Amino acid sequence: MPKPPKNIEIFKAGLWKDNPVLRQILGICSTLAVTNLMVNTLVMNAGLIFTLSMSSLTVSLLRTYTPLRIRMMVQTLIIASYVIIVDIVIKAYLPSISEALGPYVGLIITNCIIMGRCEAFARNNPPLASFLDGIAVAIGYALVLMAIALVREPLGFGTLLGFRIMPDGFTPWTVMIMAPGAFFMLGLYVWIIRAFFPQTQEIQNQVK
């Protein structure tokens, strides 16, 4: 078994080098769906950080016992359990946000990032490293979502976290509230990041 990477490397990879949204273009549906209000984004982020870190930890703890051929089923079961727990807790303690997020909390189950990390990392690494990897990647996801919401909410509603920040005469950009607004922002960020901070492979692609 290869030696697990150092903790600092795990965080560097999750936040920047292998950022799930900007570099791997994973978890896009939820990125598009929940970023029109900062509050929704924050709750979604908290849900994903919890689910991803706990799923990675659990998958890693069970990694030596789980038969290879049924590992996907086991992973899905683990992820789904945590997601349902998150959904129940949000419904119980934050009912209004639960409504605003609608089906998207439940859809964390299908967030490719989680299954991706379980398969790519947690399955082959010890529990602590997997747990940290889960947190790092989830924070990498969270930061991008917040960066998008930071533009969409002020331009689309004229507010940030519900407080009015735009001048009175400001006309909200309706397009920013809808999915196209998220596509524009996401595309813009991906372009900036890839153009100005390319990774080795991306540089090679450009040379070709």
Next chain:
Amino acid sequence: MKKRLFSIAYMFFITLCFTAVVSGVKVLNDERIENNQKAKLQRIILSVLQIPGSNDPSDDKVNQLFETRIKSIQVEGTTLYLGYAEDAKTILGYAFPIGGPGFWGPISGMVGVDSEASKLLGIAFYKHSETPGLGGRITEDWFKDQFKGLPIFPIEAGKKIFYLKPEGTGEAPNELDAITGATGTSRSVEGFLNSELDRYLRTVWKSLKKG
């Protein structure tokens, strides 16, 4: 063979463990979730009947107010909520659930009608999946407030109780502002609200008056 059996037993055992944990969390929070939903419904019913105090942040206070001022009865398969004045005798009006297909998914709401069934007291929506900031604006005060005091009557020959027109173009008192950028949602609200009010006047109200 042994390996396969182990896989099956393993999956079975793991499923059992996780389902147990999830069920536990659910049972622990069930009461709280139910209370949240109950309080929300109570707030909505109080608000469409224009009974002050529906915005009180304490769920217990809202529940108390609801218990003293609202009574529910079943008429013609519709749940009617009777709103009483503070003397607990005079009926202020009736609230009943409304709903229909929205642009993205079903919309559920509540509407309050005065004791003579002559005008609307208020409306509110408690469940919808319309686009936030567009169709989702049906829950905003400016939209709901337009319906206060709207005269209602059984619909005859193609005439509607109210129409939703592009913002600012309504001339008659029953031409209300639609939501800009949410034509689909506006149209469906206009559709189901008109037909549900009509149904209330024709069946529920009639059988209620007969006693």
